Structures are given as structure tokens and as C-alpha cells.
């Protein structure tokens with residue numbers, strides 16, 4: 001009995017010790033803290049306890065709760081704000097993009113070979129894929145052949161595609177694994193390029209012939225997924241992105257692999273971004289069966305949201321419009337088949353009845369309108385719940401549709417960074433008149449709609465500063481719009497920050513947990529090199545993140 005009491009005593013000491021350490025506070029003082037909380041927009045100090053915000057206010061009041069166990073960080077007048085919440089990323093794909101092979105910078109045969117050689121080092125036992133090469137950029141514009149790369153890839157299968165995705169180079173080992181010889185006929189719609197003298201395949205496969213190799217490439221391993229996620233997390237940290245909406249999943253399998261990867265990282269305490277996932281719409285029955293509803297999960301991983309496509313993109317002239325394209329009057333764009341065959345409407349209603357959130361990709365004005373029509377029908381049949389339907393991109397609008405967003409509570413999930421390039425060539429596609437309601441942030445906000453900002457990483461950089469810069473200045477990359485393209489759609493930096501923090505949190509049902517610096521919320525904050533509220537808006541794009549705090553921990557500090 002005495003012995004037991006002794007043990008209990010020791011256990012008690014042990015627990016008090018750890019509890020004390022766990023509850024240690026950190027105070028950030030002398031800051032210019034923009035909270036995004038309308039009731040208390042500015043503060044000098046924030047005190048956090050474990051992963052939550054305990055206090056927001058003046059230095060003097062903070063001093064009253066600071067004791068000798070409190071870690072004090074003097075911000076020395078620097079600007080602090082909530083971490084960015086990027087509402088639209090393809091996060092792990094972005095990681096694969098960051099860690100992947102990029103032969104595009106090569107300007108000669110020698111450079112092409114060198115970049116590939118360097119990349120393969122340490123990866124000899126894997127398939128080498130992607131590549132992104134462009135022989136039109138080389139001094140001698142010849143297509144590569146397997147002989148260029150065979151000498152250093154004897155035991156490494158290589159299948160690397162041209163940037164346009166219409167041809168690829170395979171080495172001898174990959175051709176052998178695929179069973180392609182001089183006697184293999186080219187498949188329909190494709191070409192196995194062969195040497196005119198020897199009849200041997202050169203390694204170049206065009207269009208449908210590419211599948212002969214592509215089909216035997218094994219899926220990514222867990223290790224590769226881990227590397228990709230680690231790379232994307234590094235990018236998020238240094239850009240001050242503490243939460244993401246993740247749109248990655250095109251198939252069931254990729255969803256499973258990616259969600260598993262996020263979970264592996266979370267279990268090991270390595271997940272340094274909060275993730276709100278979207279599953280492909282056609283999987284909704286599985287979610288319903290599993291009893292999953294909107295906003296299911298913990299503070300780090302959330303499921304219960306679906307993604308569908310209403311149309312394509314402006315760049316490929318497949319965004320769906322009411323009026324035809326200017327450069328090709330025969331086309332109005334391309335509605336997705338689930339919008340043509342009525343499946344979307346059926347699935348969306350069923351999913352909505354079962355309290356799943358729905359996000360629809362819609363770029364053209366007709367795709368947006370058609371999606372709103374469906375939401376209207378759903379609202380009639382299943383009224384009275386907080387569905388927070390998203391229209392991803394919401395890029396081009398009919399003027400009378402802005403009010404419908406507000407009325408139906410549909411969230412416009414937008415990516416201002418796209419405007420940087422789109423603004424250069426959109427007029428050629430859709431003419432002057434329709435530019436008026438392109439990326440129309442101000443019209444949305446004036447109509448009372450909720451706008452959430454994101455990037456579409458890795459289509460564009462994950463850096464939120466470019467998004468803020470574009471929302472506030474609307475300067476296109478060609479330099480032709482120093483005052484902004486359709487300047488009436490510019491918004492203030494305060495509005496842009498809110499779209500990128502609190503509104504994005506709202507878009508994933510998390511506005512009571514994050515998106516602003518408020519007592520009781522999760523401690524996700526960033527410290528910046530400049531004061532976003534007073535800096536010349538043109539310089540917003542150059543602002544750097546100096547510190548990122550996630551879940552109460554400093555996860556990044558610039559050196």
C-alpha cells in the first residue's frame with residue numbers, strides 16, 4: 001500500500017510537470033496586429049495558450065497575464081494577421097509539381113541530358129516520369145531519342161513527356177517493359193516513331209501510342225506521396241498559408257491515396273496545414289452510406305464536401321457562355337456531360353438532402369447561371385439548411401446573377417492570381433463587353449455575396465501576396481493596365497484580406513474556429529515584412545512572410 005502511494009505521488013509530480021509545460025503561454029507584444037475581427041480590428045498584443053488564442057488587446061493588458069513562464073516575442077512594430085486560408089488548391093499535385101522533373105528550362109541537347117542526369121541521381125530504382133521538355137527551345141530543334149539517355153538509364157525506366165502532352169520519350173528499358181519493338185504496329189490515333197534506316201523505335205511516342213507505356217507505369221508509392229506532401233507543406237509555410245481547400249481528387253483512388261497521406265502526416269504531427277477536402281461528386285453515395293455529413297473531421301482534416309465540373313476553361317475555349325466565342329463563332333464552350341444528361345441535378349439534390357456540401361467548377365457565365373438554377377431548385381425542395389454551396393472560379397458573370405449568389409447564400413470561390421495572365425488575352429476570346437464582369441470581386445461584394453479567395457496552386461503560385469496584389473490593383477502581367485483591367489472591380493486591401501481569411505474559413509464552416517485573431521480561436525497567425533494596410537498596393541506582391549504560427553507553434557521563421 002505504501003509502495004502504491006509512493007508511485008501515485010511520483011505519477012502526480014510527473015503529470016503536474018507536463019501539464020505546466022503544456023499550458024505555457026506565448027505572448028506576441030509590440031505588434032501592429034490586424035485581426036480581421038470587425039469588433040476589434042487592431043491590437044498591439046496577442047497571448048496564446050497551447051493551440052488557442054487567449055487574449056487580444058493592448059500591451060498593458062497583455063502584461064497583466066504575462067508571468068515568468070510566458071514566452072515573450074517582441075514583434076518590434078511588425079505587422080501580424082491571421083494565417084491565409086487558400087480556398088482552392090490541388091495541394092499534393094502541387095507537391096508533385098514542386099518535386100518533379102522539369103526539363104523545360106533546357107536550351108540544348110546537352111542541357112536536356114544534364115538536367116535529367118542530375119534529377120535521376122538517387123532515384124535509379126523508380127520510374128522517371130513527367131518532364132515538360134520543349135525541343136523548340138533548343139539551339140538545334142531535333143527530337144530527342146532513346147540513345148541520348150540510354151547510357152545513364154540502363155536500369156531506370158524513363159518516360160518523359162513534352163510540355164504539350166502530345167508526345168513523350170521512352171528509353172530502351174521502358175520500351176522493353178512495355179513490349180515495344182520494331183515489329184510493334186502504331187495504334188490507331190498514335191505513332192511509334194521508328195528510325196527510317198533500322199526500323200527500331202527511336203523512343204518517341206505520339207498521342208495514343210503514349211498509352212502503351214503510360215499504362216504500365218505503377219502508381220505512386222507512399223514514399224513518393226510523402227515527399228510530395230512535404231514539399232507542398234514547405235511552400236505553404238513560407239507563404240503563410242495555414243489552411244487549404246483541397247480540390248485534388250479526380251478519381252476515387254487518388255482521393256484515397258491523398259487522404260491517407262494527409263492522415264499519415266497528421267498522426268506523426270507533421271501536418272502543418274489544415275485541410276478541407278473535396279471528393280469527386282460521383283462518390284457521394286459512399287459518403288452518405290458511411291454517415292458522413294458536411295464539416296466532418298477534426299481541426300486538421302475535414303471531409304464532407306463534393307466537387308463537380310460544370311464546364312472547362314477559358315484558355316481552351318471550353319468555358320461555357322451564353323454568347324459564342326469571338327475567335328470561333330461556332331462554339332459557346334462545353335458544358336460538362338453531367339450538366340447535359342441531368343445527372344448533376346439528381347446527384348446534387350440527393351447529396352444535399354443528406355447534408356453534404358457541394359462545390360461546382362464554373363467559369364463561363366452560362367455555366368455559373370446553370371449552376372445557380374440547380375441551387376434554386378435544390379433550395380425549393382430542401383429548404384432551411386446552411387448548405388454553403390460553392391461556385392469555384394465564378395469567373396464570368398451575367399450582371400443579374402450577382403444578386404442570386406447573395407440570395408441563395410452561394411459562395412463565390414475565386415482566384416485573383418489567374419487574372420494576372422487571363423487579363424492579357426481574355427478579350428481575344430470573349431470580346432470587350434464581357435470583360436466588364438470578369439473576376440468581378442467588387443460586384444460580388446456590393447451585391448452582398450460571400451467571396452472566398454484562393455489560388456488554384458499549382459496552376460499558379462501558392463503565394464497569397466500575388467492574389468492580394470491582383471484583387472487590389474488588377475494589373476495584368478503585360479503591363480497594359482497600370483490602372484487595372486476593369487478598375488471598377490478593384491477592392492480594398494482590407495476586403496481582399498477578409499476574402500482570404502475569414503471568408504475562406506466561412507466557406508468551410510470554420511469561421512468560429514479560425515480566419516481572424518480572436519479569443520478562443522485557433523492560433524494560426526503570420527508576421528509580415530510590411531504593413532499591408534499602408535504599403536503602396538503595387539508593392540503588395542513583394543511582401544514576405546517572416547513568421548508563420550500554426551496551432552500555437554512557430555512553424556516557419558525567415559532568416
Ligand SMILES: [Zn+2]
Nearest residue numbers: 088090247456
Ligand atoms: Zn482548380
